Amino acid sequence: MELQPGREALVRVAVATLWSAPEAVRPIDRPALAACTDIPAWISGMDTDQQVGDCVLSQLLLGERVLVTELRPGGWAHVVALEQPAAKLDPRGYPGWLPVDHLAPAAPVTGAEPLVVDATVTALHTAPGGAVAVPDVVLGTRLTPAGPAADGWRPVHAAGHADPLWVPTGHLAPVPTMPPSAGEVLTVAQRLLDVVYIWGGVSAHGIDCSGLVHLAWRRFGVVLPRDADDQAVATTPVPLGAERPGDLYFFARPGRKIHHIGIVTAEPRPGDDRRMLHACYRRRRVLEEPLPAERIATLVGAHRV
Known part of the structure; x- marks a missing residue:
């Protein structure tokens, strides 16, 4: 089956x-465009100005669903x-x-309960302990089990790969059926401390402010919008002074839309x-800190997921 406009497809690389x-x-951007992307090399090769280039909109994780809306000669697809x-x-x-090259036709849904990557970064292997088939798979990636665990490894289906691939069992967790507590989400987000700031980033290799929030909740199967202003609309305001760890702070300049978010x-x-x-x-990284005066001046509210 080939990619076609109007049909769904799946991301076949670790981070697209x-x-x-x-x-x-x-x-x-060449490492991020390769058929087997190398996102760590892409990020390490950029200077601080290139890390915030507005050519990047977002990132998608292995197995993420897209709708193909246009195919362009030269090897590009417009997607949603x-x-x-x-x-x-x-x-x-x-x-x-x-x-x-970063997409594969969508496969039939198997009905198996999905798993989620709980390691900050892992890899998919051709066999237990074998060669790496898909490197740099990140936290929050959902995978479909392909059978029971064996000797500390779990077989999984991965988009674009006909045969099952293998992941260390300890790097996976079931996708929760109940909403997570705010504390659980905060604990996951704290594992991304010191990750490089990348405009549009949504991975443990590089991330932006709303990407951090989106990814932390994605780990628990909760889908939040991608951008901070949409995240504000999708969450519930709480009075300033009543916020708790795991809630969200939103920031905007007078008369402007929300431009920043923190947990x-x-x-x-x-x-x-x-x-x-x-x-x-x-400061071009994920950090935990007291709100400085310039942040307090633009704090417009606290919300709860």
Whole structure:
């Protein structure tokens, strides 16, 4: 089966980058465009200005569903990322461009209960302890089991691979059937401390502020929108002063839309001593810190998922 406009497809690489246009990619982006992407090499090769280039819209994880809307000569597909809500852009999901090589036709749903990658980064192997078939698979990736575990390894189905691949059993967890507690989500997000800030990033290799929130909840099977302003609409406001660890802080300048989001890490103290975990554009990494004065000045609310 081939990719066709109007049909769904699946991401077949560990992390696929969603681009604003094929013409927007830069020479530095070559590792992110390869048939087997090397996202760590891509990130390490960029300077701080290139890390925030607006050519990157978002990222998609192995097995993520997209709707193909256009195929362009030269090996590009315009898609809608169905698991990344973006109501202001497209009611179906987040739109953008991917290399055709990063997609595989959607396979029939097996009905097996999915698993989720709980390791920060892992790899899929051709056999237990065998060669790496898909490197750099990240936290929050969903996989379909292909049989029982054996000797500490679990076989899984992966998009674009006919034969089952193998993952260390300890790197997987069942997708929860009940909503997670805020504390559970915060614990997952804290594992991404010091990850590099990448505009549009949604992975343990590089991430942005709303990507951190999206990915932390995705680990538990909860789908939140991709962008901070949409995340505000999808969550419930709580009075400032009543926020708890795991809630969300939103930030906006006067008269402007929300531009930043962080995860509350402590109950507020007298004197407005608030703390959050966030992917910080200014310091180009994920960090946990008290809100500095310039953040307090743009704090517009706290919300709860």
